[in-house]
Structure formats: C-alpha cells, structure tokens
Amino acid sequence: MKIVCFGEIMMRLNPEGYQRFVQAERFEATYAGGEANVAVSLANYGLDASFVTKLPSNPLGESARNAVRHFGVDTKDIVWGGPRLGLYFVEKGASQRASKVVYDRAGSSIACAKRTDFDWAKILKGAKWFHFTGITPALGGELPEICLDALKYCKAHRITVSCDLNYRGKLWTKAEAGRCMAKLVPFVDVLIANEADAADVFGIVGEGSDVENGTLDKKGYVSVAEQLVKRFGCKKVAITLRTSLSAFDNLWAGMLYDAKSAKAFFSTEYKVHIVDRVGGGDSFGGGLVYALATKRGDQASIDFAVAASCLKHSIEHDFNLVTVSEVETLAAGNGTGRVQR
Amino acid sequence: MKIVCFGEIMMRLNPEGYQRFVQAERFEATYAGGEANVAVSLANYGLDASFVTKLPSNPLGESARNAVRHFGVDTKDIVWGGPRLGLYFVEKGASQRASKVVYDRAGSSIACAKRTDFDWAKILKGAKWFHFTGITPALGGELPEICLDALKYCKAHRITVSCDLNYRGKLWTKAEAGRCMAKLVPFVDVLIANEADAADVFGIVGEGSDVENGTLDKKGYVSVAEQLVKRFGCKKVAITLRTSLSAFDNLWAGMLYDAKSAKAFFSTEYKVHIVDRVGGGDSFGGGLVYALATKRGDQASIDFAVAASCLKHSIEHDFNLVTVSEVETLAAGNGTGRVQR
Amino acid sequence: MKIVCFGEIMMRLNPEGYQRFVQAERFEATYAGGEANVAVSLANYGLDASFVTKLPSNPLGESARNAVRHFGVDTKDIVWGGPRLGLYFVEKGASQRASKVVYDRAGSSIACAKRTDFDWAKILKGAKWFHFTGITPALGGELPEICLDALKYCKAHRITVSCDLNYRGKLWTKAEAGRCMAKLVPFVDVLIANEADAADVFGIVGEGSDVENGTLDKKGYVSVAEQLVKRFGCKKVAITLRTSLSAFDNLWAGMLYDAKSAKAFFSTEYKVHIVDRVGGGDSFGGGLVYALATKRGDQASIDFAVAASCLKHSIEHDFNLVTVSEVETLAAGNGTGRVQR
Amino acid sequence: MKIVCFGEIMMRLNPEGYQRFVQAERFEATYAGGEANVAVSLANYGLDASFVTKLPSNPLGESARNAVRHFGVDTKDIVWGGPRLGLYFVEKGASQRASKVVYDRAGSSIACAKRTDFDWAKILKGAKWFHFTGITPALGGELPEICLDALKYCKAHRITVSCDLNYRGKLWTKAEAGRCMAKLVPFVDVLIANEADAADVFGIVGEGSDVENGTLDKKGYVSVAEQLVKRFGCKKVAITLRTSLSAFDNLWAGMLYDAKSAKAFFSTEYKVHIVDRVGGGDSFGGGLVYALATKRGDQASIDFAVAASCLKHSIEHDFNLVTVSEVETLAAGNGTGRVQR
Amino acid sequence: MKIVCFGEIMMRLNPEGYQRFVQAERFEATYAGGEANVAVSLANYGLDASFVTKLPSNPLGESARNAVRHFGVDTKDIVWGGPRLGLYFVEKGASQRASKVVYDRAGSSIACAKRTDFDWAKILKGAKWFHFTGITPALGGELPEICLDALKYCKAHRITVSCDLNYRGKLWTKAEAGRCMAKLVPFVDVLIANEADAADVFGIVGEGSDVENGTLDKKGYVSVAEQLVKRFGCKKVAITLRTSLSAFDNLWAGMLYDAKSAKAFFSTEYKVHIVDRVGGGDSFGGGLVYALATKRGDQASIDFAVAASCLKHSIEHDFNLVTVSEVETLAAGNGTGRVQR
C-alpha cells in the first residue's frame, strides 16, 4: 500500500553521548524530520512509503535523500533545487538537565518551495494515504497553499489523510497556527496531537488535564478529542501522553478516540529509560498510521503505536528502526529485555 | 593452582553504544566464549588458568589467542588449524528493547576439531580443575567425544570438573542436548545452571518456579538441585537467579546446593543497572570455581560468585575484569559506588 | 537504462587507519562485492542499476541490502534466505607493507543458492545489460549453472553481457576456473581482466608482459585481447594496467580493445597516492560499463573508466562515490586537486 | 567582580565510557582541578574569574592554560616553569562498581613552586574574593606558606576568602592536615566541607551523622557548622550532603550555616542519575561563591549551589558548564528534563 | 602590540579523514574564518590580537567565541545577536580528487550586522594594526560601509591596515568585487593576494603568469604588485604562489614587494605533503602581519610568512598552531622532520 509523506528533512547534528554543545568537537550527522521519520517507520514495517520534499542539489541534500532511501523509502518524487538544507542541533539531556534543540532551518529549500514544484496528481497517483504534520505549513512561504493543494487532491481521490498537529512555537505564533491549521484540519481523517498541541493551536483544553504536573486525566483527553472531532470532523483523534520525570525517565502512553463509535481506547503506560527521545512523537505517528492502514482495530492500533514509540526511546537518532514483530512482542506484554540469542 | 578451561572462543562484534545492527558503521571487536571468559576470570583472580581450543592459523585466530593471553591465561595448549574463527554479533538492548545476539559460528576450527587434536594427558598434566560448558559438545562433530575423553582423564586423575549447562537452542534441540549431556554430567563435580537450563536439557523443573514471571521460589530451586544431584551424582549444584525487569535493570542472585550436607546457600539479591549483560553467567562460573577451588566454604563461595557477576554487569564486553578485593568488598556489603581516590 | 548486476555482497570489516589485524579493537563495517560495487557505480552515474544476490534474513543481510539501496540501487530482486552473510577482513597496507585480505565467505547464502531461487525472466525483464564477474561462479555449488541460466536468457533477449574475469586463487584452482569460464565467456560481449587474469584462467599470455616487474608492454596487452577475442568471440576486451610501486603509490592505466575495428585504445597513466585500493578494479568495470552503455566511443570509454578508477583510489571503502562530472573533469586532464569552493 | 582562584590544574585522563583502566586503548584528555573548576564556574556565570597556578613551559602546560581560558577565565597571572604537569586518571564507575581515581601529581610544577613565584599584591589587585581548597596546601613544599601569604594579603585588603576543606588522604595525614589547616582557616570567611572533611581534618563530628549509612541528620550538620564557626570564626559554613546509592544514583543536597544569624539553610534533596560525578563538589563551591558574591541571600545561595551541582552530575568531565538561567530554572523546581526546542 | 582582526567566523564541519560528504556519519566541528585564523596566528605568536565579529547569542555562537579565546585571542569586542552562525562544510581531497567546500553562510549574524553595531573608536583604541579580508565586504548588507568606517578610523589614527584580497566567486561577482574593493584598498598598507585574486578583482594580470599550468614567472608577479601599488598606493604587496600537483602535493612559495624600495623578495619554494590545506592562505597572512609588525625586514618577513604557512599545511583544521621558534627553524632551512625528543 502506497503512503505519501510530505514535509521537511533536515540534517541533525548532535554531540556524542551527553556532551553539551559547548563541549562538542564532533557532531553525529543524521537526517530527520517529522514526516521523514514517519515514512521510514512505514517502509520499515513493509509498506510502500514515499517521501516528498524539496532538497538542494548538493552532497548534503543527496545525503538526506540517501538516508531515507537507505531504509526503503521511495524518494523519486523529491524535488531538487533551492538554497540550502535545513539543519538542527540536538544536545541530549541527562537527569535534571533537559535536552536542547537549536534549529537552523530558515531559508531551506523546502521552505522556499513553490506551488508549481509539486505535481500532486503525479505524486499521489495510486496512493491510499497522505501524511503531513503542522510543521510543514509552519515553514511559511507557499507551504500552507502547497499543503492545501495536496489535501484537496486527497479529498477528491479518497486518499486518507493523517496529520500530526506538532505545534512549534519557534516557527509561528499560536494565532498564526490556529488560523492556518483551521483551514487544513477539515481535510484530515486521523488527527494526532500531544498533550499541549490542541491547546496551543486551537485553544482546546480538556477538563482536568494538567500538563505541567504531568497528571493524566483520562476524561480530559477524551474531551479534547471530542472537541476536535466536533470542530473539524476528523474520524479519529490520537493523543500521546508523556510524563517527563527527568531527562532519563519518562512515562509514555496514548489514547485513540474513534468518532464513529464515540469511544476512547487507552494504551498501557510504559516507563521508559531514554536513549534518545527525539523522534518519539513521530514514531507514535508511524505506528498509528501503520496499524490503522493495515486495519488492526482501534485498541490494537493504539497499543501498536504506543509500543512502537516506547521502543523508539531506546534507539539512537530520530528513525524508529524496529520490526513489526518487535512492536507486537512488546504490545503483547513482553518488555523484560531478556537477551535474544 | 592450574585450572584448564576448554571450549570455543569467538570474535565478538558489537555496534558502539546502543546502536542497532542496521545502524552500525563500526563494530567493537573483542574475543570471548563461555569457557574463555571463565579462564580470564580465574587468571585475573591469580590462579594458573589455561585455555584450550582450536584456532585458525591467521591473524584473527592469533588475535583471539592474544586476547586471553593479555590477561594472563596460558595459551600454549591451543591447537592451530582448521577453517575459520567463529563470530557472534551482539546488539545491546535498552529499556524495553532486548539485546540481540546473532551467531555466525558454524564451521569454526573448534567445531571441526578431531579427537586426535587434543592430547589430554599432556594438556591436563598437573591440573587440579577442568571447566567446560554445555556449549562445547553442542558444537557437534567430534566434540562430545572430545569432551568425554577429557572427562575420563579427569576422573582417572582426580581432577575436579565443573560444567555450566548453558543450553543453546540455536545449536541443538533439547532432546539432543539431553541425550548428550546425560553422558557427560555424571563426570561433573560442580554443575552450574541458570533458571531454565535444567528444564531445557533434562526436563527437571522445581515446584513453584516460574521463569516467565521472574518470581523466585527458593524451594523450587532447591528441588531442581536435589534432582540433579540425585540423577547425576554431582557434589555441588549452583543456580543463577536472574529477574529481567528491563534491558537496563535486572535482579541478580544465586544459590549453591551442597550434596553432602544437603544444604542450600542463597546469596544476597542485587539490583543491577546494566552496562553489558553478555558474559554475566560466565562471570558467575568464574567466581564460583575460584571460590570453591580456594576453599572458601559454601556460603562464602556463592556470595563471591554472585558479587563477582554483579560487578560484571557494570563492565563492557564479556570478560569480568575485577579483582578479588573488589569482589570481596561488594560481597561484604559495600555497593555504594562511592569514588575511590 | 536498466542494468542488472549479479553476485555476492559481503560485509567488509577493516581496522581503522593503518592498524594491523592484531591491533584492531574496532572494525569499520561496510558492505561490498565485485558486482555490487559496479551496481553502485552505475546507480551513482544515473543509470537504473539492479543488484541481485541471495542474503540471509537477518539484520546483517538487511544491512547489506540497505548499503546498496542507500546509493539508489534497485534491490527488490534480492532473494532472501540461506545460512549466512559472507564476510571479508581488510588490513590496509602502507609503504612497503602490503594490504591483506582474509576472506570468510564459505557457506554464505549466495554460495548455497539454488537455480530455482532466480527467475531470470522476471529479473532481467526490461534489462539492457547484465554484469557479473568470475567470482560468482567461483563460489561453487549451483552458481556456474545459475550464471549460465542468466547468460542464456541474455543471449536470447539481446541483453549485452559484461564480465570481469577476476580470478581468485582462494576460491578455485586455475584449472577449475579455466574449465568453468570457458563455458561462460562465449556469452560475454565485454570482457574485463587485469594483467594476470587471462593467464591464470585461460593460460593466455601476451608477449613481453612481465607482471612482477610491472613493465607495461602495450603490444603484449593487445596480444592478450586479440587471443581472448579469437577464442571466445567477445566484442570488446578491457585490461587494467596496475604498476604497484608500494602500498601507497601505484601507476594506473587501462586498455580497451575493440574486436570489430581490431583497434586498441590506451588511457593516460595516472600516478595515484592511495587512500583505499580495494574496489579499484570494480570501479574500472563500473566506469567502463557506464561509458559503453551510454555510447561514449572507445577512446572516451577507456578514458572514463580509468579516470573513474583513478578517483576510486582516493575514496575509503569499496564503492566509487564519484559523479560523472568529476570523472569527466579528470579525464579531461584536471588532476591538480585544487580546492573547489 | 574579580575573583581569584589559586591551586593546581592537572591533566585528567579517563577511558571512554565505562571502560576500566585495564581495557583502555584511549583516554579522553581534559584539564581540571578543584580551584580551576570553581574558576570556570564563575567565569561561566559571568564573573571576572582569574586562575593562578604554576605550569610547565611545554605544550601540556599550555593546553591546561588554554582549557580554562577557553571558558573565559583570566590566565595572565599563571606562573610558568617547573618540572611537569600533574596528572590524574579517572575510571568511571557503574552500578555497584565504584569510580576510581589514580593520581600522578607528585613533583608537579605547582607542587615545586616557591613563595617568590607569586606576587600577591599584583595578582590580587582589584580582587573582591579569593578561593582555594585544602588540596593546595596539601601539595606540600612551600604551598602552605604561599597560601598564608595570599590569605594575609586578603585579610589586609578586605578580600573575602572561601575555602573548600577537601581532605585528600593520599596527599597528607589527618594530623598534618589538621595542623596546617588550623593556621589557614582562621582567614577564611566562607568554609565549605563535605560530610567527612570536618571530621578528617579537625576531628569535628556532629551528633547523629552517620556517613557510612548515608543518613542525613540535619541537627548533626548544624552542629558541625557551629563548631567550625566557633573554632575558626568563619562567617558562613556550607556542607554538601551526598548519599551514594550506587555509582549511578546519588542523593544530593546541601546546607548553609550563617554565623551572624546562627541559622542553617537546607536545600532540596535531588536524586541524580550520574553522567560524571567528578567535580561535583567543586561545582557546589562555584555555585555558592557566585550566589554569595552576587548577594543572593542564604536560602537562595544554598539553593543555587545545590541546583548547580545537581546539574554538574549530568555533565561530562569536571567543569560545570551550565548557565545561571539553567541553574535558576532547576532551583525554581523544574527538573523534568522536558526537551527545550 | 594590539592588532584587531575583523570578519566572519563560521562553524567548520568536515567528515573524518578522507571520507566524502555522502559517506559522513560524523563531522568534526571546529570554528574558523579568514580573519579569525589570522587572529589566532597572531595571539599564538605572542601579540595582543583581538577578533571582532557578530555572533548569535546561542551555544553555537559561544562555541565560536570560545574557539579563538582558547588560543588567547581577545574576544571582548565581539557583538552578540542576529539570526545564526555561518557554517561551511569541508571535504578533504586526496590524490587526483580535489577538496570541496560547501558554504552555508547566508543570513549569518555578521552578514546581517548594522553599522551601529560597531563602535570603532572603542574597538580600535590602542590598536596598532587592523586586518581584514575581501570576504568581509563580500558578505554584503552593510558590511562594505562597516569596513569603510573602520578603515577611515585607521587612517585617521595611523593604524596600519592589512587586507587579503581573497576573492570568493560564490559571494559576489568579479565586477561587484572590483567596484567595492576599489573603495577599500586605497586605505590598505599591506595588500595580500594569491595568484588569481588580483586578476579576478581588479583585472590586473602579470605578463607570463599562467595559473592553470602552475608555472611561476617571477617577473609576472612583480608586475602584478607594481600595478597594485600604482593603482592603490599600497606600501607592500604580498603574493602567495601555489602550484597544485595533486590534492596531496603542492609547491608553496611567496613574494613580498616593497613599494618604497621597488624591490621584490622571493621566498624558498617548499614541497608540502598536505594534511589540511584549508587556512593555508590565512596562515601566510598571519605570518606576514606578525613579521612586518615586529619589523623583521622584507626578506625575513616573506621567509617567515611562507615557512609559517608551509607548516600550516601539516596541521589539521584552519588554525596555524605553530610557535615562532618552529617557524624560524624551518625558515632557517631545517625541514627534515627529524623527531624532537
């Protein structure tokens, strides 16, 4: 099944281990981005994932392309040209010290892309699913229109659309995000958000949820999902539930709300000891899209998505390099980490 | 005191840190094997340990020899020749993601060895103790007979024999293991097993033990030891008790059962936060053989063995590079990890 | 244009820098093989290259697949299964000390492959060119027949065939090679060999050529090509001419003989200061196939092939990661290495 | 505000990761010392910190100077000459295995320094604060006198003096330390000690404190501070309270006792999961001197100092590379480690 | 003696060793720029060098500042703010393969700086020498005016000005460069250029010089210098003479022309086997400014500058970390590289 993911891919530069930026003599260079991460998850699970973006015609852009092609993502619809590859720097936190991300993505090739760069009829031909995140329109320029172009094509051709709200305060204000996303989300079938996104973008809050204290109030999450469904007509809303105990230890769970049945499905809550937290949300998206696209049912889908992203926290860099069977093993309750010989 | 260890030594290749195999651009290369690990522990504790195997006459075989010689193991009785050095690949687990071992040991020089390769009278001359594991006969070919040759010589010359059952499902079936080991274990004085080995190889289960749930039922372990003693006439049976909470956190303890007194001795249970778990069982064997060979008494011996292997979990790669005094300090109750200046 | 390359891909393990095997604490892990190297060159030059082999269904096999997919090679016709991935260890030479290769490829999945594993009609559908080397049949088992199956299909469907003789004394004797290759080479359109291959495999020597002394006798090379053409009916014969001054410094040139015109075309001779010599011959093959397949003419083709492989000697690991334009720049005479800003 | 720190700076050599000394093929080389670490903290917080020592005129001495200059410490009053740079080797502990420090500092340039090397009038010109630790006089030779010279100048010029007792049993006996420090501490305004220092150096113990068991008896600590104040006339006494659960997990807190008000101020207790514990005490000193020097009040000062040193445990090597705002965020209660984008 | 250098400092990212960009999993991160490199040379030689630029207020900007402060450069006049730190990626060439630089410097903080950011009266107070390169005005925006502001202040206060023409075709056209530099060079006392700069910027060519062929025609260089002196009134003109034999081997020499005496002084020509070529020209500038500023005489100055930059080619990264005595030893004729114990 062909699934198209659209967005930015950047070079990720992080110091080795727990070094701070001011200590770094060397950076590990990988390539990642919200939608690229989902595309790699999907290809990895065996689906026919295509990643679409615009990249500069230089060895850095080529390396970004190679990085997703490496894991089987189709890259033939990538558009070439424009000024530069976006970058971001990641400093891994530890104990009470938080991880830090410094973005250097302004003026990237995809941020400067034009509507005419993307021939959606050709790109989406044969696709069953389209995935993007709120980061893509947040890049500005013509990207809100480009996203709209794609979404309209999807609507017209019955291609399922998923979107991770992914609010980024460094890219736009809450007001801007709200105005723009309000035009796009009506086209979205499966909407994904973390605890804060719905509030930041649409001012939607559930009763009883308290992000700062990290308390999980199931009723509050259901209420958020209901409001999103009501306002935008989404078919499903998924919410990730992270409780950050320290940079090393997080609780991690998720909820999937199904509009048709008006039912909410909650996953197990995992306590993860973190290897690399960046990309955690995207791995949830990847797991969820896979599970829903392969018709696993609501409870099984949220279980798969949360188990998948639980495992992601044990993996270096953004991509979630796990197999379907590894996810299923954990979802079935085996998280003992016993050596497999 | 001369102690001879016999078995395979392989090249161990593991990606750096917590990388998965599919991310690895580089492997750390060390050399290890169940009996080689024990030999290094013993040499390290100050005994005159000799390691016997067959290695290919090439720089990889030489490197394997050098690796144990480095730590003072006598390597002059290694036999040279045969097709190749066995390899195994280790991917370190993290949090809910399990460690993974991929073996590539088929057709190794030791697996292809002949009975005539080993002159046991010469190799065991002056030895007081002989150690092997269930992996060695599991390699097949003439190895069951070669082991038997050695064991008969030991019997005839009052050399104490220790054996770690170490069932490996990738090498032989439970039925094959049971048939073969039933011929060898009668020669064994000190038998070592983990929670599952006795059941896998001999179908011996204790009442009340539940490996999957990780509950420790002391009575069950004693019952397993009693049955092993009864069936094979071993003098002592030691059992390691691992509770895998995650790939990072394990509980670790052990029991030593003495046939003569019909008494079971249990160690403290440690909670270890794991650096490298591979070789953990072997470090228990090394500690136990050392403690028994130096006549430390049953309770002291199981305490030493478990403290030794507790420390191993904090050390990279298979070899347990700790001193007698470090083990004794922990066995005496000091595990605070306070800096030693 | 679709070009299919068939052969083994192995994991290549080399110590870092100029370390000897007995010093190595770490190996760089890449994946390479004679035909895989050519496939990467071709994909890199922009052709539609497909690589066909058999790989074990484990993370090591998957990593080998990913390594060529990374550079755009089509891997969808790879067959999965069998016992193991072949390996080879490379120790980089320096000054008077020669590079050393230790192969550990016996029993690999491709060496154990069956004729029924490969559906050539499907694999070669739409292909214009088929490339293999003498290493593939040398792996033994059913591989000579498998190659023959492919070659017959090519003959029947007018697919051009290129073959690099690549005699490997560790894999078979000269007599075995001669018998086997005599059956395959009649199907070959473009035959590639180094100074020694024709003599080793077919006993064909040119007058005046003296490999040990490294003297280049143009007439001798032409004579070898003429004999190969005469005996097997090849359309073109290419010979690489390496003069090894030391492990660091080599002279490098090549000749292309065209049967139709009975003309020999010699390239410039380059003096290369070597970064990594392994894969040098394959990069010549990759350059030659590209140039001939894109109809560059004989002189331009040998110039392109030799310039391409000259550049390969400056690149770490087996793959020749250069662009068409970089090769053309060197072939046009610019080898000053002046910084490009 | 100019603050002068005086003491030794050494090259710190530690194996990578959790390797033991006997496994190390490579050492990370940084430069550190009790007072240098404090100077870096202060420069980092924005004060005008100067570090004074004596270093050999060779590239190793220059590298030590560069290391603190890197972070903005003024190094122009360093004295050049003498035989060698002191070294220390650090092996990072893990779980039950303790960290280990091997000192190789005998005969260093600073240990061999002469009173005439230091022109305190010039060095301390314009300074408001002088900091040293008990390690400096412990180095022997003329250092006790050199310290006394500096302290007398401070007294005469109303420069505040802080001193971290820092007893090192490898450098001198308790009796020697007691005799020497009894002459210096009367000049000290702010005295810093850990749980054991006051007992080791002056035989001062609080009632109810039990270092080995790690129990914190607040009353005991207050009693120690009161006795120190009484005996030496210090204005403030700060005590760090470490409970070592394992090499990975420590509890960490502190107390500041103010002589004038006769009040004790206790910080929050943090549970830290350790990245690098060496330099933890110095980072407390750095935080405390900064907070007191910038007049933050007693409770705020101990809170700042403990939060600063809590963060230090998450940072590789001795220097505490955190900003004032990061410390304040933690002191204000946010230790969730949530990613900062 | 205070010397002020003004320009951009960037993060330099290069793959390790001879890896190509498309192979890089890791980048070495250092910080460099034409004028920063000169400042480090000068501080290193013992002069009081100050580096002035504008840097973003984030850990990347701070790291750039730290990098020059590390080597003793005064950084207190750096201006903080603006959008980002410029970056450049360097791929090291080898043999016939050229080194490659990919710039990503658009929109950097210095490129966006305003005239009001720099208070030249304060920055240049007490300075004897001001150094910049043609890259600084090429960054555009207000930089040509900012440079002019500084130059006018220098003129008015008898501060010697040196400028390295350093034409960069990626930053501006030859016409733009010519127009802009024609306004700035009249303020320059010591003008530095490589073989091509004078032609690119001012269309000035010497007779008989042929850059492509790398032939050195002394008369041609003298003619270029005479024309520059005549047109702009410079007191001295220095020209570097590089013959690129390959990416590994270069010939390297220089000429200094003195306007007053109308004499040209040529250095020895060195054959360098290159470790890192980037920064080679700047190390010439650093050596020349040092030698002239310390009044070494024309022949001695060009000898010092060329020997300094000859040594730079043996040093990793841009900074030329050599001592005055090392340069003098080479300039005096000792380039045998015999071990110094």
Add this chain to the structure above:
Amino acid sequence: MKIVCFGEIMMRLNPEGYQRFVQAERFEATYAGGEANVAVSLANYGLDASFVTKLPSNPLGESARNAVRHFGVDTKDIVWGGPRLGLYFVEKGASQRASKVVYDRAGSSIACAKRTDFDWAKILKGAKWFHFTGITPALGGELPEICLDALKYCKAHRITVSCDLNYRGKLWTKAEAGRCMAKLVPFVDVLIANEADAADVFGIVGEGSDVENGTLDKKGYVSVAEQLVKRFGCKKVAITLRTSLSAFDNLWAGMLYDAKSAKAFFSTEYKVHIVDRVGGGDSFGGGLVYALATKRGDQASIDFAVAASCLKHSIEHDFNLVTVSEVETLAAGNGTGRVQR
C-alpha cells in the same frame, strides 16, 4: 631460545592522527620502551622473550605488563612496587613539521628500583641472550649498578649481550653517558648505534660522515665500528643509517660490522613513507638480535634487521608487529605492497 630484555616500559600517549598536542582532546594509550619493543619483536618472531622491569602495583602498571604479555612476552619476572609508571607523549610530525616527544618519566618505579629488586641468577636462568639499551642506565639511581650486576652474571654464564647505545640528551649529559657506558660496553657482544650515538657517548666519529646533511659515507660508518670494536672488544657492531627527508619520507639502511672477519655488511636502502616512526630503531634491534640469535649470517642478519625496521615504519605505535615471513619477503626484494588476498 630464552632472551631476556631489561629496561623501562612507559605509557605512550599520542593525539590521534596528525593533531598537535594543543589540539588533542583524546590520547591513544599504548605501552612501550626500547627494550620492551625488542622483547615484543622477539616473541613475535617465535623466540622465548622475557621482559624485566619494575612497575607500580596499580592498573596502569598492570596495563603495561598486559601490553607485552598480549604478544607472548614472558612477564613473570617483572618486579612490582614503586611510585609510578613513566609516561611519554608523542606528537606525530607531518611534511616539514617534526614529530615531538615530551617525556614524563622522572620518578618512575624502574628509575627508583634497587639492586636487591633483581635476582639475576633467577631471572637469567636458562637464558641465552640479554638485551638492554643505554636508556636503562641513563635513568640513574641504582640502574647503572643493576645493569652491571646483570652483565657480570651474563659474562660468567656465557649469555650473549646486546646493547643499543641509544643516547638520550634529556636523561644525562654526554660526559655522564660516556663515563657510565664505558663501564658497561666492555660486557657487550653486539653493540647497536645510530649515526649520532657513538659520537655523543664516546666521541667516536667516522671520517666523512655528516649527520646533519644526511649523507651516507660507508667508509665513515666502518671506521666508527672499528673504533668501537677496538676500544670495547665488541664482537659485532651494527649501525642504523637514517636520512630524514621530511617527517613523512625517510631513507633507511643499516650496516653490520663483524670484528672477527673485520668485514662490514651493508643492507639495501629503503625509501619509507612513514606511518609511525617511533620505535623504528628498536625494531632494527629486534630484527638483528633475532637474526643473529638464529644464526642467519652477517649479510642475512643486517638484511633482516633493516627490512624488519623498514616495515615497522608502516605500523602504528612502537611495537613491530610483523612476521618472520613478512620480513623475509621484503628482504628478498618484494616491497611492491601488492594486495595479498
């Protein structure tokens, strides 16, 4: 055949690659020393080599012991105790930049050793050959007497003695060296020196030799050997002939003079492109002792010694890790560096 080598072994710390000391963030740690290097060569060639020294009882001393034991050297006669392990820092030169060694060996355990530490009768029991260098007595303290003790035992028991003069100006003056060595060399059978040693230690110069210019005057070397033989009664004198063209390129040859036949034997001269030059002289000593001890004849012995040390220059760190067959291949004229598959 048992050969005993006596001297210091130190930790060698060198920055990676061509980094200068002031750039190093990391040091490679190996262990080496003049006599230890020879012992490793001999063990490596298959002789029964024993290395004797005094090492501190700490993990650094143990690591030094392990390093030679790794390659098969007998370490059981090492004496344990004393203050510290000697260290030396090596900065690798490149092109015109010389390599640099910073010693930090004062006060090492061996330098502080006592005559009573070494029971020569036990150590030399069964030995056929004793090797030391002029560095050992140069360490001072009781070492000249300890050496004399050993030499007298050798004389009395017909153990052949070889000595490498190895003058080190950092350890003693020429006058001190001359006085001391004049007492020891009369016991030496095989004396080894480089071009400068005989002049530095004994004031013996050959006519026509000019070390600075690197010209080789065969007659001059013979004259030096004759004088040494005449003055001290040595049976053989070997001289290494190094011409340093740059830090990368050296010419390397040697001469062996036989007193009995009064004949001089010269080797081929090799041009080496250097990987690591440190230990080059020791590898000559190791080759020569091996060749003479195995009775290869004078010409064959000097050929073996020079070929062995030629290869050493291509190997990282001090130890010469080559096989007898590799040396013989080169000595027989094959230095083409052609890949060995």
